[in-house]
Amino acid sequence: MRKGRVLLLLIILVALAYAIYHYTPLIKGNGINIVVESPKGYFSANKPVIVHVNDRFAGIKSIDVKLIAMNTEIELFKKTFSDRFIKRFDVDFKTNKILPQGNATFVVEVEDYSTNNYLNGFTKQISFPVIIDTTPPQVILLSGTGRVAVSGTSLAVFYAKDDNLKDVYLGVSHDGVIDRFKAYNAENIFGNKHVYISFFTYPLSKLKNYSTNIYALDKAGNLTVVHVPVYYSSWKLKKSKINITDAFIRDKVLAIMQKENIPQKETLLADFLYVNRVERARDTKRIRQICSNSIDKILWKGRFLQLRDSEVTATFNDERFYYYKGKLVDIKYHKGYDLASVRNAKVQAANNGIVVFEGYLGVYGNTIIIDHGFGIFSLYGHLQSFLVKKGEFVRKGQIIAITDTTGLAGGDHLHFDVLVDGYYVNPIEWWDPHWIKTHILEVISESKTRLSLVNQ
Numbered sequence: 001m002r003k004g005r006v007l008l009l010l011i012i013l014v015a016l017a018y019a020i021y022h023y024t025p026l027i028k029g030n031g032i033n034i035v036v037e038s039p040k041g042y043f044s045a046n047k048p049v050i051v052h053v054n055d056r057f058a059g060i061k062s063i064d065v066k067l068i069a070m071n072t073e074i075e076l077f078k079k080t081f082s083d084r085f086i087k088r089f090d091v092d093f094k095t096n097k098i099l100p101q102g103n104a105t106f107v108v109e110v111e112d113y114s115t116n117n118y119l120n121g122f123t124k125q126i127s128f129p130v131i132i133d134t135t136p137p138q139v140i141l142l143s144g145t146g147r148v149a150v151s152g153t154s155l156a157v158f159y160a161k162d163d164n165l166k167d168v169y170l171g172v173s174h175d176g177v178i179d180r181f182k183a184y185n186a187e188n189i190f191g192n193k194h195v196y197i198s199f200f201t202y203p204l205s206k207l208k209n210y211s212t213n214i215y216a217l218d219k220a221g222n223l224t225v226v227h228v229p230v231y232y233s234s235w236k237l238k239k240s241k242i243n244i245t246d247a248f249i250r251d252k253v254l255a256i257m258q259k260e261n262i263p264q265k266e267t268l269l270a271d272f273l274y275v276n277r278v279e280r281a282r283d284t285k286r287i288r289q290i291c292s293n294s295i296d297k298i299l300w301k302g303r304f305l306q307l308r309d310s311e312v313t314a315t316f317n318d319e320r321f322y323y324y325k326g327k328l329v330d331i332k333y334h335k336g337y338d339l340a341s342v343r344n345a346k347v348q349a350a351n352n353g354i355v356v357f358e359g360y361l362g363v364y365g366n367t368i369i370i371d372h373g374f375g376i377f378s379l380y381g382h383l384q385s386f387l388v389k390k391g392e393f394v395r396k397g398q399i400i401a402i403t404d405t406t407g408l409a410g411g412d413h414l415h416f417d418v419l420v421d422g423y424y425v426n427p428i429e430w431w432d433p434h435w436i437k438t439h440i441l442e443v444i445s446e447s448k449t450r451l452s453l454v455n456q
């Protein structure tokens with residue numbers, strides 16, 4: 001009899017333990033976990049809603065995704081699972097519902113098949129505020145240069161408006177890449193905070209399949225792409241032959257290597273090729289970095305100045321064939337103008353601007369870079385000494401330096417570049433007052449007229 005009681009007690013205890021384990025939340029609690037990957041902050045119809053749901057202990061019964069805006073529930077997604085053992089589900093969809101714009105609450109509700117809540121199942125809810133924005137930015141092209149020479153400077157003026165504008169720029173696609181040019185806010189020219197200016201250029205391309213577009217993206221992920229019609233014409237390339245001697249390498253190339261802390265290679269030719277390829281590419285990268293920030297004002301006035309009484313000894317995009325002991329060893333394009341005058345000639349600032357660099361820059365030797373605003377820069381290479389400091393405002397015609405042969409220069413001359421956002425452009429246009437009038441000033445005044453029509 002006593003044995004029977006103990007057994008009964010044992011059975012009751014086991015049953016109780018089973019009940020606690022299976023029907024009460026004491027041991028196995030709510031195992032639902034919800035991770036919202038998107039939306040975050042902003043809600044757009046163009047961006048997918050991505051939610052990861054998993055349950056540690058039981059199968060998922062239902063998932064409910066909705067927005068609450070202006071006291072109204074908008075059902076976005078609802079799924080009920082008949083299979084009771086699915087513990088993981090990823091929600092990924094785009095909505096095609098028409099949504100009110102502005103403040104809302106994003107809600108995810110999950111129920112599971114757990115028996116551990118006295119057979120009721122567990123629920124979990126996540127909710128947070130979002131801003132519904134399904135309107136892409138408004139972009140209107142006001143004016144552009146129209147016809148442009150490859151490696152010439154081009155200009156697009158446009159209107160871009162969005163309550164949550166995040167990024168706006170101009171992209172030139174070619175050869176499978178997109179060159180990105182900054183869109184500078186031009187309120188100080190147009191008296192309208194939604195007007196932008198982008199200067200851009202076309203690089204030399206073998207494929208010649210350029211496409212130019214304005215990209216405007218808002219914080220919700222809505223993107224507007226507006227095509228800029230540009231007719232480009234190619235430039236005739238000059239070819240030139242340059243003989244590299246051992247004396248030139250010892251005198252010029254080794255000096256650059258020493259200045260830039262590059263260890264010498266096994267042969268003089270290897271030294272030259274390293275500097276002409278690796279160091280030159282590194283210098284171009286440094287120049288692009290220096291020219292990545294520009295003041296949002298036009299500082300220049302009228303045509304740019306060319307070195308006084310100078311003779312042009314090399315032009316833009318000259319295809320240079322480098323020969324060493326009678327053999328072709330390298331080919332490079334010359335990205336500026338070489339201007340030779342008397343020895344140690346005075347160098348003038350080509351136009352008004354701010355000095356953003358003065359120092360040694362590899363193959364360019366002692367170099368000055370001036371910011372003229374809206375991404376336009378001028379560069380002066382192979383200099384002897386600097387007469388201006390970084391951060392200094394210089395006037396057009398002001399003497400800024402003396403010419404020399406520093407860097408990869410065979411004789412005393414000025415290497416002169418014009419750059420747009422760090423991309424080399426042909427300086428010849430900027431020396432021409434007629435080109436400036438027809439390609440820049442008239443585009444700006446035409447944009448002003450168009451803008452007055454947009455506002456009506």
Ligand SMILES: [Zn+2]
Pocket residue numbers: 314334336337338414415416
């Ligand atoms: Zn040069």
